[in-house]
Amino acid sequence: MEKVLIITYYWPPAGGPGVQRWLKFTKYLKDFNIDPVVYVPENPHYPLLDPSLEEEVPKHVEVVKNRIFEPYSLAKIFSKKETQQISSGIISEEENQNLIEKAMLFIRGNFFIPDARKFWIKPSIKFLTEYLQDNEIKTIITTGPPHSMHLIGLGLKEELNIKWIADFRDPWTTIGYHEKLKLTENSQLEHKELERRVLHKADHLITTSFTTRSEFREMTTTPVTVVTNGYDLETVPKPEMDRKFTVSHIGSLLSGRNPQNLWKAMAELIAENAAFSEDFQLRLTGSVGEQVLETIRKAGLSEHLELNGYVSHRQALKLQRSSQMLLLIEIDSEETKGIIPGKIFEYMVSQRPILAVGPSGADIKRIITETNTGKFFEYSEKEQIKTYLLTSYEAFRENNLTVHPIGLQKYSRKALTGELAKLL
Template sequence: MKVHKKALIITYYWPPAGGPGVQRWLKFAKYLPEFGIVPIVYCPENPSYPIIDNSLENEVSEGITVLKQPIKEPYALANLLSKKSSKQISSGVIPKQKKQTFIQKLMLYIRGNFFIPDARKNWVKPSVSFLSEYISKHKIDTIITTGPPHSLHLIGLQLKEKHNISWLADFRDPWTTIGYHKQLKLTKSSSEKHKNLESKVLQTADHIIVTSANTKKEFVLKTKQPITVITNGYDSHQIERPEKDSKFTIAHIGSLLSERNPKMLWEAMSELVNENRTFSEAFQLHFIGLVSDEVLQTIQQYGLSNHVQRLGYVSHDEAIMAQMSSRVLLLVEIDSEDTKVIIPGKLFEYMASDTPILAVGPKDSDVETILKTTNTGQYFYYNQKQAIKSQILSYFEAYNTNSLSVNAIGLQQYSRKALTKTLSDVLKDSL
């Protein structure tokens, strides 16, 4: 296909950044040329990524133009106060109010009220200056900003006002309604500033992209600009499928924050361990990625520590291997109205792993809908301990008879290539 349009992708997360934030536009950039779009990536030269995965640099498309400019971030200064707290807050791990230290409370107050919309705000002005010249010289057809960090949308806003260029704003998460936003100890004035900036971005961008149907419902009330849902997805890979674990392993892959601590789930597992000797001998709970101290303490209280194996952060390829080798995959979301819109990027790789998913979260979430329509797992609410216990036992019985499997339906719509086709159509319509 003849390549005829240039899209400038403005993103904070790019390899060697690890975690889910980098995957979305890494994969879009991979497939866009197949649909007539040349991607050009703009990202920081010296970012403070909370997670590093050098293996992802091998997935950057050969020949792609990647522009980098220095960024000044406050986390280096924050490290002088508390390196641990700085890293936790930058990665989204915010302790509960009652357990926050004075330093943590101070850092959250400063982060929320002095860095609006976020700690990368100082990158906006130099980026607009650099990209203005680049856009003029290289005849860019459209710009794409992806957040969080939502300060990157302010780069798009200023470039739009300066060059009247086509602009697509991609929201991987909501802005003012995301859960951690409420924990930033915002003053009334700061809260209004966030809302005003959000409103200006939503009303100025030519097209809004969101990752969930519930986020679209929220944004429809805030803007008349067109909004398209393009979820995250899964990609094809060359990893040979490993054998399933010999033990009955339930694995959680990714960050498990303090608020994602479903006590009734740990209680259900504890009861099965105490009531069923065969289950106790076979059961293992694997955590791959960052786990908050509070979650670990709760698990210990329920007597599950001897069944826990913590593997820490692993490369993306190793995470895929773990997804395929585990017996059951665990997905946990905060029990909140705000989190109904959150669809973890790992969900789609979970779905493609041929491993049953056990999910816990709020009622009427997008995750619940996707699991039901694809037949890839079971979804429960926080008040359904007995039902969760029964489901785990059912999975265990299937494991014992070597019949634990998944019969997925309609996964192709979530492939990265299919999603990029939708994106390319949006881009062409916006030009």
């Protein structure tokens, strides 16, 4: 059985979507004759915690830890709120940023390149050079963000000429928040040069979206393969369905994910349809930006809004399966076309219809359409959104709101691990 070292920052008890991709891959790799070893920080700063995920770490997986210096732990001394927001990926729009947030973003963008985990790069290269040789491991996988993980891979490649696969859960310089980091021209060039070196030096690149694959293929001759995120057959008891017409979003709603026409469509239906007003509930579970909340309240949805905050992955699954409809919202920009949130796959097997809003040409539209799991709309399509909501509500009233998915099997975690195994 071949050993493979996986270098990742996020690992249980970390919460959020970043941890689940490789937690699930390690669960199934042994079925394909691959023995995973996972390298993680010993003392990380995780913005979200979900201790329940520790129960899912396979017993056969060896986890190797090494200490890390975390600047976010120092930043908390000056401003706990802004530190928590930025480390969670929630960045306010320019006009709503206070001086502390502006200063922290400038420091984060220009002094911590590629990210705040940069201080783990050199110690990890030194530690792992000896570890890999002692344990006769010939293949490594780095997964980012944080993209410092890829620089660890780059250093090991140059030191040992080891086989190296770089897994990009999100893009690097084209990710939505990159332009908000107040980068100087020199910092922008440094990011691009580091990205270029990683893309050229890795033996194989993995992306989670088709758009990012296309972007990378224009930048390098290194082979690029799409291995999306997926769903697992979770053993969560089927919950009782909500009695209200609950439309739920599970996960972070960053300030840029703010489809005003969606909120307006909901508000108009409430004003025009007494029954809809009586039954409708908007449920947001996870971190929500203040600007998003302000827009929702201005639309007149306060009385219909339920805010839950962050919940465990297990509880998130229950909320998905008990809701009447599920919201999937992506930022309306060219840079986010290739973002495929991990939750879309859990949405698809929840047997609840998806209402997705995002940019023109989004990869999520392709997946939702192919699997027949809901409808996708662009930000401008208020009347179409309104019609879909009303049609879905009428089906709910008739106890007939459901979906009939097709072709989901290829997105199962085990099937995707098989695709990964072929690269190894």
